[in-house]
Amino acid sequence: MNLPQGEREFEALLDYLKHERGCDLSGYKRTTLERRLQHRMQEINVVSYQDYIQYLQNHSEELKTLLDTVFINVSSFFRDRDIWDYLASSIIPRIIASKELDEPIRVWSAGCALGQEVYSLAILLAEALGIESYLERVQFYATDVDEDAIKQARFATYNDREVMGLPRDLLDKYFEQTEQGYVFDRILRSKIVFGCHNLTQDAPMSQIDLLFCRNVLMYFDKEAQASILVRFHFALKNLGFLVLGKSETLINRRPTFNPISVEHHVYKKSLNLELKDYLSINPKLNQKQALDATTRQIHIWQTAYQTSPFAQLAIAPNGRLVVANERANALFKLTPNDLNRPFKELEPGKLVGSSISLKTLYGGRSPMTLKNIEWSAYKETKYLDIFITPVFDRERRLLGINLTFIDSG
Numbered sequence: 001m002n003l004p005q006g007e008r009e010f011e012a013l014l015d016y017l018k019h020e021r022g023c024d025l026s027g028y029k030r031t032t033l034e035r036r037l038q039h040r041m042q043e044i045n046v047v048s049y050q051d052y053i054q055y056l057q058n059h060s061e062e063l064k065t066l067l068d069t070v071f072i073n074v075s076s077f078f079r080d081r082d083i084w085d086y087l088a089s090s091i092i093p094r095i096i097a098s099k100e101l102d103e104p105i106r107v108w109s110a111g112c113a114l115g116q117e118v119y120s121l122a123i124l125l126a127e128a129l130g131i132e133s134y135l136e137r138v139q140f141y142a143t144d145v146d147e148d149a150i151k152q153a154r155f156a157t158y159n160d161r162e163v164m165g166l167p168r169d170l171l172d173k174y175f176e177q178t179e180q181g182y183v184f185d186r187i188l189r190s191k192i193v194f195g196c197h198n199l200t201q202d203a204p205m206s207q208i209d210l211l212f213c214r215n216v217l218m219y220f221d222k223e224a225q226a227s228i229l230v231r232f233h234f235a236l237k238n239l240g241f242l243v244l245g246k247s248e249t250l251i252n253r254r255p256t257f258n259p260i261s262v263e264h265h266v267y268k269k270s271l272n273l274e275l276k277d278y279l280s281i282n283p284k285l286n287q288k289q290a291l292d293a294t295t296r297q298i299h300i301w302q303t304a305y306q307t308s309p310f311a312q313l314a315i316a317p318n319g320r321l322v323v324a325n326e327r328a329n330a331l332f333k334l335t336p337n338d339l340n341r342p343f344k345e346l347e348p349g350k351l352v353g354s355s356i357s358l359k360t361l362y363g364g365r366s367p368m369t370l371k372n373i374e375w376s377a378y379k380e381t382k383y384l385d386i387f388i389t390p391v392f393d394r395e396r397r398l399l400g401i402n403l404t405f406i407d408s409g
């Protein structure tokens with residue numbers, strides 16, 4: 001394709017960043033990227049993208065500055081207050097009501113920047129559950145692609161200006177005033193797992209009840225957004241909620257997610273997603289691209305399953321092991337030779353068989369949870385929660401059973 005020179009040079013710059021510097025910016029909206037790059041180039045008096053590549057080669061610290069320009073870490077406590085009020089009055093009570101009193105509540109703030117969103121949500125959960133129950137039940141992941149942002153988020157220290165959005169009583173209750181600034185409560189913070197995570201490349205979390213991804217999707221082009229949404233679909237429990245930023249909307253993106261409240265940008269996932277739904281995520285795709293997109297989506301699902309932080313495996317209706325992910329292989333010392341073997345003969349099969357009959361396992365039509373199952377093997381004792389999910393085709397014929405094993409400690 002004959003692109004104008006400026007565009008060719010821009011593509012060459014993206015190629016250079018991706019292949020030589022390991023930094024893939026291809027999913028970000030072009031117009032925004034170009035604007036930011038131009039701004040940076042003006043600051044250092046570089047005129048063309050070609051010269052900028054040279055500048056990057058000659059100045060080792062420039063890549064970091066460039067990424068700071070692209071990853072905008074702007075955030076604030078209780079940003080867009082009405083949305084937080086809605087979450088506190090409608091969504092969090094729904095999540096709590098849908099669970100047993102001791103069941104975990106799993107939360108993910110994706111693109112958490114400097115942590116203000118994370119701690120706002122931690123406060124909301126602590127207020128709703130009480131501190132004791134928060135500490136027992138909340139499992140909180142906070143991720144961002146920007147390592148420096150994650151470091152600062154972990155540091156949890158904010159100056160006078162940054163805490164301005166916080167009501168005084170919450171500031172006094174949840175922060176300690178130190179010489180460096182206001183520091184978020186250390187004990188509540190201990191429940192939050194911070195990590196570097198790229199939404200367009202890394203496997204998503206799983207079994208999430210509440211997923212925050214605010215003011216992040218808007219930086220991506222349609223295709224990258226669609227691929228991130230598939231990951232979010234995978235990450236969320238069936239009854240989980242997705243919260244987006246104030247200027248982000250998914251109205252045209254059905255059927256991946258349906259709005260719970262358009263006004264407050266809260267969504268739930270639509271169930272029974274099919275291949276054609278994935279294809280329809282981006283109607284502009286032609287057949288060939290659509291196939292590529294499908295292959296990619298399937299690859300994402302497989303990768304997400306394989307690299308999930310939880311041990312997962314699936315058994316066929318004939319009682320044989322069909323698939324086990326990396327965590328399950330490690331936990332139960334399974335090898336490729338175990339595929340297609342009768343599940344009941346394998347270590348996880350014996351473990352499940354110690355709590356329920358295999359007849360119940362294969363006969364159940366609804367998901368089941370086995371709580372706190374003691375498992376002594378390989379010289380140690382663990383306690384596991386086992387989530388059993390039958391998988392059906394469209395005619396409700398059983399395709400298999402998925403089992404997820406989570407250490408309940």
Ligand SMILES: C[S@@+](CC[C@H](N)C(=O)[O-])C[C@H]1O[C@@H](n2cnc3c(N)ncnc32)[C@H](O)[C@@H]1O
Nearest residue numbers: 071072073075111113144145146198199214215
């Ligand atoms: C404007 S901030 C949003 C902060 C917070 N969610 C809020 O709404 O206040 C956008 C964040 O998205 C992060 N981000 C950008 N690209 C990302 C990616 N590919 N994966 C994960 N996070 C990304 C940036 O580093 C930045 O911290």
